[in-house]
Amino acid sequence: MDEINRRRRNAASAALPAVWWWRRPAWRRAACVAAALLASVGGRPTPAAAQRAQLERVVQRRTLPNGLEVIVYENHGVPLVTAEVTVRNGAFTQSPEYAGLAHLYEHMFFKANDQFPEPDDYVDAMSRLGAVFNASTREEQVNYYLTLSADSLEAGLRMLAVGFLSPHFRADELAREREVVIGEYDRNESSPFFRLEQETGKRMYGAQWSRKNVIGDRAVIQGTTPEKMRAIRDLYYVPNNSVLIISGDVTPATAFALAERTFGGWARGADPFTRAPVPPIPPLATSQAVVVEEEVNAVTVLVQWQGPSVRKDEAATFVADVYSDVLNNPQSRFQRRLVDSGLWQAVGVNYYTLDNVGPISVSGQTTPERLREALRVMFDELRASVQPGYITREELEATKANRAVTTQFGMERSSEFSHTIGFWWSVSGFDYYLKYIDEMAARGVADLQQYARKYIIDKPFVVGVLMAPADRKRIALTDRELLLVGRPR
Numbered sequence: 001m002d003e004i005n006r007r008r009r010n011a012a013s014a015a016l017p018a019v020w021w022w023r024r025p026a027w028r029r030a031a032c033v034a035a036a037l038l039a040s041v042g043g044r045p046t047p048a049a050a051q052r053a054q055l056e057r058v059v060q061r062r063t064l065p066n067g068l069e070v071i072v073y074e075n076h077g078v079p080l081v082t083a084e085v086t087v088r089n090g091a092f093t094q095s096p097e098y099a100g101l102a103h104l105y106e107h108m109f110f111k112a113n114d115q116f117p118e119p120d121d122y123v124d125a126m127s128r129l130g131a132v133f134n135a136s137t138r139e140e141q142v143n144y145y146l147t148l149s150a151d152s153l154e155a156g157l158r159m160l161a162v163g164f165l166s167p168h169f170r171a172d173e174l175a176r177e178r179e180v181v182i183g184e185y186d187r188n189e190s191s192p193f194f195r196l197e198q199e200t201g202k203r204m205y206g207a208q209w210s211r212k213n214v215i216g217d218r219a220v221i222q223g224t225t226p227e228k229m230r231a232i233r234d235l236y237y238v239p240n241n242s243v244l245i246i247s248g249d250v251t252p253a254t255a256f257a258l259a260e261r262t263f264g265g266w267a268r269g270a271d272p273f274t275r276a277p278v279p280p281i282p283p284l285a286t287s288q289a290v291v292v293e294e295e296v297n298a299v300t301v302l303v304q305w306q307g308p309s310v311r312k313d314e315a316a317t318f319v320a321d322v323y324s325d326v327l328n329n330p331q332s333r334f335q336r337r338l339v340d341s342g343l344w345q346a347v348g349v350n351y352y353t354l355d356n357v358g359p360i361s362v363s364g365q366t367t368p369e370r371l372r373e374a375l376r377v378m379f380d381e382l383r384a385s386v387q388p389g390y391i392t393r394e395e396l397e398a399t400k401a402n403r404a405v406t407t408q409f410g411m412e413r414s415s416e417f418s419h420t421i422g423f424w425w426s427v428s429g430f431d432y433y434l435k436y437i438d439e440m441a442a443r444g445v446a447d448l449q450q451y452a453r454k455y456i457i458d459k460p461f462v463v464g465v466l467m468a469p470a471d472r473k474r475i476a477l478t479d480r481e482l483l484l485v486g487r488p489r
Contacts, residue, residue, distance in 0.1 A: 052434055058411075059421075060252040061430070064260060066268045067240025071421055071430060072255040073247035075414045081153045081248035082415040084145035085160055086422035089236040091139045091214045092278055092356055098232075100216015101224055103137040104181050105232050109144060110135070111173040114166035119173060122163070129155055137214055140354055141426035147415050150249040157246075157262040164237060165266055169226040181221055188215055192294035192466055200302050200464035203288040204359065208281050211356070235276060238269030243425045248414035281306070281357040284460040289482035293469040298345065298365045300466040301375065303486075307351055307360035307455050310428040317358065317428075318439040319451040320351035324360075325399045326391055326448065333390060334381050338364070343374040355427050360455060368471040375463075375485045383457055383488065386449040396445055404437050461486055 060072045089102050116122040126133050126146065133146035144163065148156050188194045198213070205212050244263060246255040284306050308316035327334040327349040338344045347364030362382070366374040384390050411417050424433035463482050 052438055055434055060256075062256050062259075064239065064264060066264065066266055067238070068259070068263055068266065069243040069425070070256060070259045071243060071245045071425070072250070072252040073245070073411075073414060073417055073421065074250065074252060075247060075411075075417075076249050077414075079150045079249045080147055080414070081150045081156075081246065081250050082145060082147045082418045083153065083156050083160055084143055084245040084247075084418040084422055085164065085242055086141055086143040086245065086426050087236060087242045088140065088272075088426050089142045089232070089241075090137055090426075091216075092211045092354075093236060093272075093276070094210045094213075094216070096210045096217070097220060098228065099210040099213060100181070100185075100218075100221045101228060101232060102142055103214060103216060104177065104221055104224060105229055106135045106137045106142050106144075107177040107181060108167065108169060108174060108229055109163050111177070112168040112170050113162050114168070115162045117168065119170075122159075126159055129159065131156055131159070138423075139212060139214060140356070141423060143419065143422045145415075145418060145422075147248075153246070153250060153255075154258050154262065157258055161262045161266070164242075164263075167229075167233060169229040171226055174224070174226055174229065178221060178224065182218065185215055185218055185221065192292065192296050193300065195294065196292045196300060196302055196464050196466040199290045199292055200304055200462050203290060203462045204284060204304055204306065205281055205357075208279065211278070211281070234269070235272045238272070239263065239266045240268050241272050243422065243430075245418045245421050245425075247418045247421075278356065284462070287460045287462070287483050287486060289463045289479040290465075291472060291477065291479060291482070292464065292466045293472060294466060295468055296466060297468075299368055299371050299471070300363070300365050301371070302361060302363045302464045302466075303378075304462050304464075305360040305456055305459055307358045308451075309357050310353065310355045310432065314428075314432070315439075316451050316454065317351075317353050318436065319443050319447045320358070320360065320455075321353070321403065322396070322399055322440060322443055323385075323448045323451055324349045324351050325403060326395055327385065329395065329399065332395065334385065337381050338374070338378060341377075343370055343377055347378070353427055368467060368475050371465070371467075371475065371477070372481070372485065375482070379486050382452070386452050386457060391445050391448055393445060396443075396448070400441055400443075403440060407437060458488055 058074050060074075062070050064070060089105075091102060094100070094102055110123055110126075112119060113122060116125060129146075129148055129152055131146040131148040131152075133144075135142070135144045144160060146156050146160065201212055202209050210217070244259055246259065307320060308314075310317055326332060329335065330339075334349070335347070338347050343366065345365040345367075347362065350361050350363070352358050352361075362378060364374075364378075410420050421430065421433070424430055424436075463486065465477070465482065467477075
């Protein structure tokens with residue numbers, strides 16, 4: 001009952017997905033449409049304000065008296081509807097003694113409750129509705145959703161509501177789900193790339209690592225109790241810390257009425273972040289390096305910086321996406337210098353928008369013999385990216401047009417658009433998403449240069465390298481030289 005780490009925006013903290021992000025067919029499709037848009041308007045992208053106006057026509061919002069925000073996306077393309085509840089929970093709420101429990105709670109959501117007190121009854125009832133249902137846990141969000149026929153929407157909403165209003169957290173069910181989650185943990189841990197991500201994350205976030213580590217800590221998961229589940233529910237699972245998203249073949253009037261009828265009895269709670277403030281992530285003081293030795297064929301590199309957050313530097317988050325996109329374009333100078341030259345097999349630049357320190361990453365694969373030169377040239381190219389002429393106005397405008405079109409594509413499937421709305425609501429508020437295209441369109445080359453200087457160029461970083469022990473021994477690679485390669489020459 002989980003999609004942990006599967007749909008991370010821009011795959012910022014995953015090594016291999018980040019490498020291949022710009023090779024996806026969706027990019028090519030969007031790029032073609034973007035090119036057509038540019039040609040049709042004399043080299044300028046479609047006005048962003050028009051896209052915001054379109055969003056505001058099809059998306060309506062209302063807040064219930066108990067504080068639950070309701071967002072409705074009307075799309076009558078097919079007779080299906082998706083209902084999704086997103087809670088501001090996830091890894092960022094986890095102190096070390098709760099590491100991984102936001103994810104475990106997600107698993108327990110589908111267990112016994114007042115209406116379905118026996119094991120598996122709740123899931124069986126969902127299935128009888130013909131619903132496709134699931135949940136996921138991320139750094140700053142836990143969401144629960146189902147898709148079903150439009151005429152079954154009220155029944156589906158009632159099914160979701162009972163999971164929020166009256167969970168039981170039976171000890172026997174918790175024992176079983178602990179083992180399920182431990183199994184997921186073990187499968188992740190068996191992946192060399194997971195180890196690389198974990199080791200770099202520990203160095204990026206230090207004592208606050210639990211607030212970035214979705215999968216959590218094995219011992220904490222193994223030793224949790226029903227009381228800890230209830231503590232999470234009482235603190236975070238309140239309507240004023242949640243949003244209900246209804247998308248698809250439904251009118252806003254009907255959706256709002258059903259939301260009130262099914263979720264109106266959910267009792268408002270205290271502000272969880274007043275009761276349990278989330279501490280800030282301390283800045284990375286010095287660069288760090290780690291080499292993870294596993295029997296792998298290629299060398300995988302993951303370099304990360306602490307990037308901007310919506311909370312502290314919202315303006316930079318719009319720039320960060322565009323900067324990554326420009327460098328990831330297969331025709332960019334960055335890609336030609338690194339990939340077309342043969343130094344890297346693939347390389348990707350990524351930023352992951354979050355409310356509390358969004359990571360910036362450069363990840364890729366190379367060979368042991370080319371590793372030193374590949375890293376040196378990569379850092380050189382990042383420094384060069386802030387020089388005049390490295391990023392041209394033409395490729396910037398094409399990139400912004402591409403991202404605008406990609407945003408439009410994201411609205412084609414109501415179920416996927418529900419996830420998009422839930423993500424943005426949790427990390428930034430939905431108003432951020434509404435103005436995203438406008439804000440992005442306003443950025444120029446100078447803004448990209450300023451962003452790179454502020455967050456990347458000669459700033460403390462963590463570099464992680466995954467390679468075979470024999471390869472490391474053969475090339476005599478040390479942690480110290482990995483740090484030195486990032487210094488200006």
